Amino acid sequence: MATTITNAEAMAVDLRGESDWTAFDAPALVGSSLRFVSGDPQGDRFRVRYYRDAAQQLKARVWFGPETEGPPGHAHGGSIAAVLDEVLGLSGWAAGHAVVVANLNVSFRNLLPLQTVVTVESEVVSINGRKVLVKGRVCSGSAIYAEAECLCIAIGQPKTSVAG
Numbered sequence: 001m002a003t004t005i006t007n008a009e010a011m012a013v014d015l016r017g018e019s020d021w022t023a024f025d026a027p028a029l030v031g032s033s034l035r036f037v038s039g040d041p042q043g044d045r046f047r048v049r050y051y052r053d054a055a056q057q058l059k060a061r062v063w064f065g066p067e068t069e070g071p072p073g074h075a076h077g078g079s080i081a082a083v084l085d086e087v088l089g090l091s092g093w094a095a096g097h098a099v100v101v102a103n104l105n106v107s108f109r110n111l112l113p114l115q116t117v118v119t120v121e122s123e124v125v126s127i128n129g130r131k132v133l134v135k136g137r138v139c140s141g142s143a144i145y146a147e148a149e150c151l152c153i154a155i156g157q158p159k160t161s162v163a164g
């Protein structure tokens, strides 16, 4: 009897990072609550792997699966915003600040084709009291799909471990 294989299962998804990136264990730092975006590594929505780059900034490789569809064949803007919300908020945590995202400003630059692996870059650009400003973008090679500015607000003491 033939076995049914879904498109996403059949799809080889390469989430490997660059040679000078190191794997980043998000649940070890913030717990296992981040299921909405990164909780289903074999699913048909997002597949996410986190890294730190050589400058210790948080990076993610993200596959936008068929279940993220918005415009035909392309990712829903809300799915891109959800990824940026998680990655940029987590970037604040990875920098040692226990934050929530207060404001997220996203510019969608180009339609993102489904079943594409992209890089989400993040950079903590300023810290002013409880305000942690993080910038980021969703890109692949020279293609930029979205850019974002994220105001995070510290809600408590940073966790002692900023696990790598």
Ligand SMILES: CCCCC/C=C\C/C=C\C/C=C\C/C=C\CCCC(=O)SCCNC(=O)CCNC(=O)[C@H](O)C(C)(C)COP(=O)(O)OP(=O)(O)OC[C@H]1O[C@@H](n2cnc3c(N)ncnc32)[C@H](O)[C@@H]1OP(=O)(O)O
Pocket: 030, 085, 086, 087, 089, 090, 093, 099, 100, 101, 102, 103, 130, 131, 151, 153, 155
């Ligand atoms: C007790 C509940 C704890 C809940 C969380 C607990 C644990 C978290 C654990 C793990 C988290 C794990 C991972 C996190 C990483 C990624 C997760 C994804 C990111 C998210 O998915 S996270 C969910 C979405 N996120 C929210 O659900 C936020 C809802 N919201 C609030 O919880 C409040 O709104 C808060 C705390 C943001 C501020 O409230 P607040 O009362 O503490 O502080 P206040 O309002 O005084 O603001 C202080 C200064 O920030 C300025 N400011 C505030 N908001 C601004 C805005 N929007 N634009 C411009 N400036 C703003 C003010 O203008 C003032 O500035 P100034 O000091 O200069 O006057």
